[in-house]
Amino acid sequence: MDKILLSHGGGGKLTRKLEELYLTYFENEKLRELDDGAIFDGYAISTDSFVVNPIFFPGGDIGKLSVCGTVNDLVSMGAKPVYLSLSFILEEGFLIQDLERILWSIRKTCDEAGVEIVTGDTKVVERGKGDGIYINTTGIGKVLMPELSRERIKPGDLILVNGPVGMHGISVMVAREKLGIEGKIESDCAPLTFLLSLPPGVQFMRDPTRGGVASVLNEVVKGMEWGVVLYQEQIPVTPEVSGVCELLGIDVLTVACEGRMLLFVEREKADEVLQGMRRHPLGKESTIIGEVVDEPGVVLLKTPFGTHRRIEPPPGESLPRIC
C-alpha cells in the first residue's frame, strides 16, 4: 500500500492495517489493546473525528453524531462521559447559520448524555480544501464498570443489542445518494449512557460503528479461544433498512450503527439485563441476537435453515464517510 484509499477509513481490513502501522510507531501498553480508548487513573479517554457527508441527515447531524460517537465509545469502556473537547475544521464560506444549527444539536445531545464541553478549537481552511465542517471530539469518562473486559467473555455468554441495526449507515447513504427511497429511514444516532446502570452480568460492550456488527465482532473474537454465533432471525432489522440493503447488495451486518451497543452478558443474568435495557426508551427493542461458542476466533451466522455461514470483516470501501 503506497497511497491512502477511502477503504483505509472504512473500519474494515485496511483500517486494521493502518492501525498496525500506527502500532509500529507508538507501541505502548495502553494503545496495544486497540480499544476505542484508553484508561488512566480511573478515567477513560476516547477520540474521534467526524467527516460525515451529508452533515444533516434524517435522525441527526454531524454535531449530534460527534457527541454520540465519543460518548458511546466511553460507555463501551464502562465509563460515564463527563467532559468533551470539541474541535472544528471549517471550510471558508461555511454558513454561520449551519454552524449554529450544529452547535445547538451538540448542546442538546450533551445535555442528554450528561456531558460538558470544556475546551475547544477552531481552524479554518480555504475554500476547496475541506468539506464544510469536520469535527473532532475527545471525551473523558469516569470509569464505573472497571470489570468490563474481553477476557471475561466465555462460551455460553449471550450477545444482546439494544435495537435494530444498520439504520445510521443506511440513512446517511440514502440522504447522500438521494436514492429517493420510500419510507423514512432515520439514523439510530443516540447517546447510550443508560447502559451504565444495568443490573449486573455485563462482561463486555462494544458499539458497532464503522464496519458494523461484522467488523466489531471479528475484532472481539480475534485471538480468543472462543467465537460467536449470531441467530440471523433474531437480529433486528427494520423492513426499510432491509429493503435498501437488498437493493444495493449490502450486508446489513457491515453497516454502521451510532446508537447501538453489543453487550456480552452472562447467560444466567441475561434476562434481567434484557429487562433492564427494555425499561429505557433507547433500549425498548433490545433483544438477544447470539451467543459465545467454543469455536476459536470465528463469527458465524446461523441462518433460518439451520446452516452456519462465516461472517468476515468487510474490506471497508462499501460506505465511506458515514461518520
Added chain:
Amino acid sequence: MDKILLSHGGGGKLTRKLEELYLTYFENEKLRELDDGAIFDGYAISTDSFVVNPIFFPGGDIGKLSVCGTVNDLVSMGAKPVYLSLSFILEEGFLIQDLERILWSIRKTCDEAGVEIVTGDTKVVERGKGDGIYINTTGIGKVLMPELSRERIKPGDLILVNGPVGMHGISVMVAREKLGIEGKIESDCAPLTFLLSLPPGVQFMRDPTRGGVASVLNEVVKGMEWGVVLYQEQIPVTPEVSGVCELLGIDVLTVACEGRMLLFVEREKADEVLQGMRRHPLGKESTIIGEVVDEPGVVLLKTPFGTHRRIEPPPGESLPRIC
C-alpha cells in the same frame, strides 16, 4: 457575519467573536475561562486541530507541530503532559510514506516531551475534500503548578520569553509562498516541558501561537486592572525574521510562535527564573521583554525613542494555516 472567513481561524478579533458564539451554546464555568484548556480533578485537558500548509516546513512538520501545540498548551496551564490522543483526517491519495514520516516525527516529539499516544482515530475523505492530512491531538496533563493564574499577576511583575519570536509563522509562510528568501528561517516548534521545573516566581504562562504575542497579551490583559508594556528593543527577533516582516509589512508581534512561552514572573524572583530558563537548550536565549504596569487592559510597546504605542490584537487574516 453570515459565512466563515479565513480570519475566523486566525487567532484575532473574528476568532474571539466565534468563541463568544460558542459560549452562548456551551456556557459553563470551565469553558468560560477561555483558557487553552480546562482542569478536572488534578488533570488538565487541551485540544487542537492542525491544518498547517505546507505539512513539511523548515524546522518541523504537521506531526511535530501537533504534539508541540497541545503539549505547550498543557505546559501553559502548569500541567505535565502525560497522554495524547491522535486523530487523522486523511485525503484519499495521501502518500503512505509521507504519513510514515509524520508518524516518526510525532513519535520523536512525544519522546522528547515525555508524553504517550494512548488512543487514536483515522478518517479518510475523497480526493479534493481535504488537503492531504489534518491532525487533531487532545492532551491530558498532570497539574504540577495549580497556583498559575492570571489573577495573580500584578503591576511590577516582569514578562519573560524563552527565545526569538515569530520564527514559526514566518518559516511556514516562506515555505508556502516559496518566497526564495536568503538565509534559513526555521520554525521554533518545540515542546516546552522544561518550563515546569523552574525556580518559584512564575505567576502565569501563555504560549503566543496564532495571532502571536500581540493577540495573546491582549487576551491576558482583557478586563484586568493592569496592562503590560513591552520594551521593543528587548524583544528578541532574528535578523531573517525581521527582514521578512519588513518586506511583507507584517508586525512580528502578530506572528505565531510554536516553541515560545510568555512567562509572567514576580520581579524579585525574575532573575532566578531567567537563569533557570537559560540552563535549558530551549531557553538559552531567554530574556525579559516587558513588565506589568498600572494601566488597565492595555498592551503598550515602548519604542527605542521612549514613546509608547498601543498594540492591538491582529484582525486575523494575515497568516492563515500556520498551525
